[in-house]
Amino acid sequence: MTFSNNFHRLETRLQSQVGRAIGDFKMIEDGDTILVCLSGGKDSYTMLSVLMALQKRAPVDFKLIAMNLDQKQPGFPEEVLPNYLKKVGVEYVIVEADTYSIVKEKVPEGKTTCSLCSRLRRGVIYRTAKELGANKIALGHHRDDIVNTFFLNMFFGGKMKAMPPKLATDNGEHIVIRPLAYCAEKEIASYARAMEFPIIPCNLCGSQENLQRKKVKEMLLEWERQTPGRIDNIFASLQNVVPSHLADTDLFDFNGLTTGLAKIGEDALFGQTAYDQAPLVFAGSHDDRIEFVRFERKPGDKPADQALPGEVAAS
Structure with missing residues (x-):
């Protein structure tokens, strides 16, 4: 596979952004075993590719285990991910759990399944990480996901809350990291196209994207078209909070x-x-x-x- 100079610059930029996020939030340390969650989408493929590249020259020693959850969706191409993971030479595990049937049974037809599906996946991921001895769990959310979630919570939840680049799991047993936190979705998409990753669409929920999330995403894209760099500035604001100029009495002693x-x-x-x-x-x-x-x-x-x-x- 031959790549252009533009691709190499893009690859270098993504690796630099991931490396900076890892350093800023101390995502990876010596001796870590990281469960890299691979859905078959552009984001998780890119995350795995960049982490494997950084692993070769990192100053610390860490282990990567790729994981895919086979949710038993009808028509799911079972051999695509194992073939790809064997080809790139990473340790991997395919976990089979019929969450598809549970979601279809519990969620009325036409309703968004993402929330229940996400909770079920999370439980399986935590259990798998524990069984494999992984202390870190890597998810493929990027900068745009973080900004999108910030506005979703503000518009529809009445709170200023986004996706943290690093957090402890609900049970306190693992650390979740988001190495793509500084990466723009459009650059991830360009990288994935050039790499020709074998993308697997989600037929369960990917085709019925949450309407609120979709509207917020469209709003942000329109803002970016009108004023390039706005999403960068919004993300930067999440790292430059001034509690004294907000209105949360738990964060600042106004009294x-x-x-x-x-x-x-x-x-x-x-x-x-x-x-x-x-x-x-x-x-x-x-x-x-x-x-x-x-x-x-x-x-x-x-x-x-x-x-x-x-x-x-x-x-």
Whole structure:
């Protein structure tokens, strides 16, 4: 298989992003055994491919075990994943659990099955990780999934909550990691096409995507078309939270605020400015006009609380 220079740049970028996420959140440590959950979709194939590449040159020693859950969906191509995993040379296990019948029995026709299906899969994954001695579980959620979930929870759940790049399982026995947390879906899709992964569509729930999730995804894509880079900025905001400028009394002690020298960033009382800028200082007046100019702080300037009227004050 021959690849272009553009592909190699894409591959390098994805590996760099995954490596940075691993480092930022301490996802992988020496001696880890990682259960890599493989659904047969573009995201999990990409995750496995990148982790295998990083494993070869990582400064720590860790083990990868690929896992696929055969949910006994009618027409599921049972040989596709085993053949692929043998070809790439990774240790793997195929777990058979008839969650399909349970979902079809419990969920009325036409209703979204994703929630129940997800809970059933989670239980099987936890049990398999324990049986194989894996202490980490890797899932293929990417940056766009994280941002999408953030807005879903905000719009329909009334809370600011996304998907964490790393968390402890419900039973506290394993750590779940999302190595693709910094990767954009469109780049993952491009990589998967170039690699010609044998994609397996989900006939159980993939064809009936949750309507709310679909609407949020369309909204984000439209925003990205209008203002490229917006999704990047939204994701960056999840890493740059200022509790004092929200309204959660569990995160910030509003009741304990007192007068005196401010210790937190001053609020933007006028207009919609929500980011730090250089302060404005009085420049002069003429008739009915008063002029202020932007001041860039220089060494030796007086702090704002010490400056006299008309003097230059630093923020």
